[in-house]
Amino acid sequence: MATIYSATEPDEGPEDLPGREVDLDKIERGVRLILEGVGEDTGRAGLQRTPRRVAEMYAELTAGMREDAREHVRALPGDKHDEMVIVKDISFASLCEHHLAPFVGKCHVAYIPKAGRIVGLSKLARLVETFARRLQVQERLTSEIADTLFDGLKPVGVMVVMEAEHTCMTIRGVKKPGAITITSAIRGGFRKDSRTRAEAMALIREKE
Ligand code: ZN
Numbered sequence: 001m002a003t004i005y006s007a008t009e010p011d012e013g014p015e016d017l018p019g020r021e022v023d024l025d026k027i028e029r030g031v032r033l034i035l036e037g038v039g040e041d042t043g044r045a046g047l048q049r050t051p052r053r054v055a056e057m058y059a060e061l062t063a064g065m066r067e068d069a070r071e072h073v074r075a076l077p078g079d080k081h082d083e084m085v086i087v088k089d090i091s092f093a094s095l096c097e098h099h100l101a102p103f104v105g106k107c108h109v110a111y112i113p114k115a116g117r118i119v120g121l122s123k124l125a126r127l128v129e130t131f132a133r134r135l136q137v138q139e140r141l142t143s144e145i146a147d148t149l150f151d152g153l154k155p156v157g158v159m160v161v162m163e164a165e166h167t168c169m170t171i172r173g174v175k176k177p178g179a180i181t182i183t184s185a186i187r188g189g190f191r192k193d194s195r196t197r198a199e200a201m202a203l204i205r206e207k208e
């Protein structure tokens with residue numbers, strides 16, 4: 001029997017205050033250059049605070065660069081649960097490192113604990129958030145979540161599935177709105193055991 005949790009929203013934002021170790025002034029100067037580059041008048045009213053706002057936005061969207069993801073995968077003491085745990089529909093937003101364009105979607109995390117080592121459910125959402133809030137490619141993002149959970153918790157197996165829409169594909173370039181990229185990373189027991197893998201996939205796919 002598996003335990004399924006649905007997480008439509010991560011419970012809270014990153015602990016680190018964005019911008020703490022970010023050079024906001026430098027980003028601001030860069031944004032001003034972009035505005036000039038596209039032919040804008042940086043002095044007009046609507047754009048006056050734009051460079052600062054954009055700098056603050058990038059600080060927030062890269063906050064995961066200044067966090068240690070391993071902190072989110074410490075095992076809870078004294079638990080005995082050894083059945084599959086799935087947290088699905090963890091929403092995330094990340095920035096593709098090729099275009100600095102957002103890609104947005106959902107992450108599903110499944111793992112089978114070993115020796116009762118489990119992690120708090122909200123911590124899984126934090127783990128996803130920490131890696132998502134960096135400049136990423138979806139494949140690496142997926143692997144980093146799986147590897148950190150696998151190394152930190154030493155479970156029997158880990159499976160991470162991510163589905164996302166990449167705005168660099170949907171609003172520019174090939175312009176394929178609605179195209180969804182799906183990636184997965186499978187570690188440990190899930191690799192060998194196709195039935196357990198199928199069970200996890202079925203639970204992830206199941207709609208309430
Ligand atoms: Zn891209």
